[in-house]
Amino acid sequence: xxxxxxxxxxxxxxxxxxxxxxxxxxxxxxxxxGYSHRESTRRKARQFGVATxxxxxxxxxxxxxxxxxxxxxxxxxxxxxxxLAASFKQGCIxxxxxxxKTLPHQWAAKYLPKNVHYVGSHPIAGSEKNGxxxxxxxxxxxxxxxxxxxxxxxxxxxAVLQNFWSTLxxxxxxxxxxxxxxxxxxxxxxxxxxxxxxxxxxxxxQIKFAGKGFVDTSRVASGPANVWSDIxxxxxxxxxxxIDRVIKELQKLQKAINSGNQKQIGKLLExxxxxxxxxxxxxxxxxxxx
Amino acid sequence: xxxxxxxxxxxxxxxxxxxxxxxxxxxxxxxxxGYSHRESTRRKARQFGVATxxxxxxxxxxxxxxxxxxxxxxxxxxxxxxxLAASFKQGCIxxxxxxxKTLPHQWAAKYLPKNVHYVGSHPIAGSEKNGxxxxxxxxxxxxxxxxxxxxxxxxxxxAVLQNFWSTLxxxxxxxxxxxxxxxxxxxxxxxxxxxxxxxxxxxxxQIKFAGKGFVDTSRVASGPANVWSDIxxxxxxxxxxxIDRVIKELQKLQKAINSGNQKQIGKLLExxxxxxxxxxxxxxxxxxxx
Numbered sequence: 001x002x003x004x005x006x007x008x009x010x011x012x013x014x015x016x017x018x019x020x021x022x023x024x025x026x027x028x029x030x031x032x033x034g035y036s037h038r039e040s041t042r043r044k045a046r047q048f049g050v051a052t053x054x055x056x057x058x059x060x061x062x063x064x065x066x067x068x069x070x071x072x073x074x075x076x077x078x079x080x081x082x083x084l085a086a087s088f089k090q091g092c093i094x095x096x097x098x099x100x101k102t103l104p105h106q107w108a109a110k111y112l113p114k115n116v117h118y119v120g121s122h123p124i125a126g127s128e129k130n131g132x133x134x135x136x137x138x139x140x141x142x143x144x145x146x147x148x149x150x151x152x153x154x155x156x157x158x159a160v161l162q163n164f165w166s167t168l169x170x171x172x173x174x175x176x177x178x179x180x181x182x183x184x185x186x187x188x189x190x191x192x193x194x195x196x197x198x199x200x201x202x203x204x205x206q207i208k209f210a211g212k213g214f215v216d217t218s219r220v221a222s223g224p225a226n227v228w229s230d231i232x233x234x235x236x237x238x239x240x241x242x243i244d245r246v247i248k249e250l251q252k253l254q255k256a257i258n259s260g261n262q263k264q265i266g267k268l269l270e271x272x273x274x275x276x277x278x279x280x281x282x283x284x285x286x287x288x289x290x
Numbered sequence: 291x292x293x294x295x296x297x298x299x300x301x302x303x304x305x306x307x308x309x310x311x312x313x314x315x316x317x318x319x320x321x322x323x324g325y326s327h328r329e330s331t332r333r334k335a336r337q338f339g340v341a342t343x344x345x346x347x348x349x350x351x352x353x354x355x356x357x358x359x360x361x362x363x364x365x366x367x368x369x370x371x372x373x374l375a376a377s378f379k380q381g382c383i384x385x386x387x388x389x390x391k392t393l394p395h396q397w398a399a400k401y402l403p404k405n406v407h408y409v410g411s412h413p414i415a416g417s418e419k420n421g422x423x424x425x426x427x428x429x430x431x432x433x434x435x436x437x438x439x440x441x442x443x444x445x446x447x448x449a450v451l452q453n454f455w456s457t458l459x460x461x462x463x464x465x466x467x468x469x470x471x472x473x474x475x476x477x478x479x480x481x482x483x484x485x486x487x488x489x490x491x492x493x494x495x496q497i498k499f500a501g502k503g504f505v506d507t508s509r510v511a512s513g514p515a516n517v518w519s520d521i522x523x524x525x526x527x528x529x530x531x532x533i534d535r536v537i538k539e540l541q542k543l544q545k546a547i548n549s550g551n552q553k554q555i556g557k558l559l560e561x562x563x564x565x566x567x568x569x570x571x572x573x574x575x576x577x578x579x580x
Contacts, residue, residue, distance in 0.1 A: 124501050144499070173499075186492055187500040191507040194488050197539035199562040201532065202476055207569050209434070209463075210477040211414050213510045215570075215579070217481040220503045222566050225559035229552050232559075236547045242491065243544040247537055249487035254533040257526045262519050269515035269522075272489040276512050279497050280505075289505070 004030055004160070008065035010058065010080060012036040012045045014127060015097050016071030017135035020051035022168050025137045035061035041132055050135045059087040067164065069121070070096035075230045077104050081111035088116045093157045095121040099184060100234040101148040101177035117157035120148030120177055122184070123170055130224065141169035142288075146184075148177040185238030192228055193239060194246055195221040294320055294450070298355035300348065300370060302326040302335045304417060305387050306361030307425035310341035312458050315427045325351035331422055340425045349377040357454065359411070360386035365520045367394050371401035378406045383447045385411045389474065390524040391438040391467035407447035410438030410467055412474070413460055420514070428459070435460035436474075438467040475528030482518055483529060484536055485511040 007023055009016045012034050023032040034051035035058050036042050045054045055061035062068045062084055070077055077096060088094065094116055096104055101120040108118030125143040127134060145165040149158050162172050175183075195218045199207075207214060232239050249268075256264035283289040297313055299306045302324050313322035324341035325348050326332050335344045345351035352358045352374055360367055367386060378384065384406055386394055391410040398408030415433040417424060435455040439448050452462050465473075485508045489497075497504060522529050539558075546554035573579040 183496045183499050186496045187504045191504050193543050194484050195507055196559055196562040197536050198484050199565050200539045201535035206473045206476045208572055209473050214477045214481050216506045216509050217485055218566055219506050221562040225556050225563050228559050229556040232547055232555055233552050240544050240547050243540050245491035246487050247540055249490045250533050250537055253483050254530050257522055257530050262523050265522055266515050266519040269486055269518050272486040272511040273515050275489050275494060276508055282498055
């Protein structure tokens with residue numbers, strides 16, 4: 001990380017504040033600057049000491065930064081890119097922590113000047129608890145981080161960001177934004193949609209009898225609606241295709257159930273059971289699950 | 291539980307063996323008899339000492355019982371009722387631990403003699419670990435148990451079974467088998483179907499990137515396929531109607547996503563979030579969740 005003197009983070013929610021806090025702890029020679037558009041958040045960020053400095057003005061907060069990280073909702077990225085385009089210093093690396101990557105790459109190409117290098121990042125970390133007061137310096141430890149690049153993305157900037165997220169404790173995969181969005185449409189956005197549909201299809205009186213099965217299957221539906229509507233909008237095509245696939249599988253099961261074809265029901269259940277067993281075994285082998 | 295001298299359990303899996311083991315511990319004056327059609331299971335049941343006595347012959351095992359509990363797959367119930375019809379003693383109470391209740395009531399009405407009283411039971415307990423060797427005397431502690439009755443079910447037998455399951459540690463709800471199956475179609479069988487569909491709709495390479503969200507949302511799909519195909523067959527109509535409702539909700543979300551209607555996406559997500567929050571708050575109040 002030589003030559004890096006300042007990293008600035010826009011947005012002091014759980015993720016953003018955990019980034020600056022982890023920089024404080026693991027890269028003490030680097031200045032970690034934070035910005036939030038909310039005065040109350042900036043006050044708390046100062047009070048909790050999550051960054052070297054909290055700056056009141058967004059343009060000023062990035063002016064001297066070698067890396068700028070957007071940790072605000074995805075829907076704000078294009079406006080922030082536009083607003084800050086003239087404020088980044090030459091050679092600055094701009095990234096974000098958004099859960100979808102195709103649109104951020106498009107917006108960066110459209111609004112960022114040529115001498116600023118955009119690379120996408122998606123650290124797979126978070127918590128039900130949001131807000132600067134929950135910032136942790138171990139949030140990224142052992143987490144995956146996807147770094148996304150297109151054919152014209154600056155190779156040196158990719159290397160710097162790989163190094164940066166590794167130092168924070170992440171294991172890195174590099175891929176295209178399109179591949180990222182296909183994968184996370186499947187493993188993250190689609191489960192959110194199925195959990196939401198399951199809950200919305202339920203009678204509130206009936207689900208009082210819910211056991212651990214329903215509670216687990218629906219857990220992600222408790223995520224913040226504004227964050228998730230942003231994500232589903234930003235990955236609309238992949239999510240929509242995923243919904244088609246889930247409906248097709250539901251209809252296969254329903255057809256077997258309606259026709260009393262127990263062999264076919266058993267076959268579909270066993271297919272899912274085996275597939276999930278393979279997944280869990282892989283995760284255990286990767287030490288991602290115990 | 292006065293007057294009860296013997297309780298016999300058919301099937302020495304996790305549930306059946308945990309019933310006899312818990313009787314041994316909490317009702318020491320009652321003889322707990324176990325039967326399994328597998329010689330190897332009977333041997334293990336004796337070795338682990340899960341019952342007062344393990345009997346090799348199914349008809350003999352129930353001959354002196356005041357209560358007989360079927361703890362075998364639902365698909366075996368009608369054949370067992372038929373086979374044992376002449377072996378139950380007069381006034382015997384017959385129940386089961388099956389996850390659906392409408393068909394067991396129908397089979398009991400068809401095959402059991404008039405002087406034998408059938409009541410349905412569904413203790414909501416279990417574990418990923420199945421088999422007599424995992425029997426526990428605390429499996430039912432704090433669990434819900436649904437006791438099902440029809441208009442002509444013997445009131446005294448219902449009272450005896452309520453008392454029995456309470457002594458094992460369960461909290462009891464009494465309802466009709468039809469209501470039971472509607473509720474558990476919603477809270478248990480439908481989540482199993484959606485988890486199965488989600489996994490089957492997934493690319494095995496993509497889901498290697500799965501985080502906690504996908505893992506939780508799909509957890510129940512790891513249940514044993516033979517047990518669950520039995521359950522889905524036995525509650526086909528409710529499950530199929532539930533699938534219709536989930537598909538309808540998926541299509542609502544998909545329509546909002548495809549048309550870029552972020553307000554509507556947010557509304558549907560918020561509806562699910564609030565509904566699940568109410569559920570979790572209810573469960574915490576009931577001390578079912580911490």
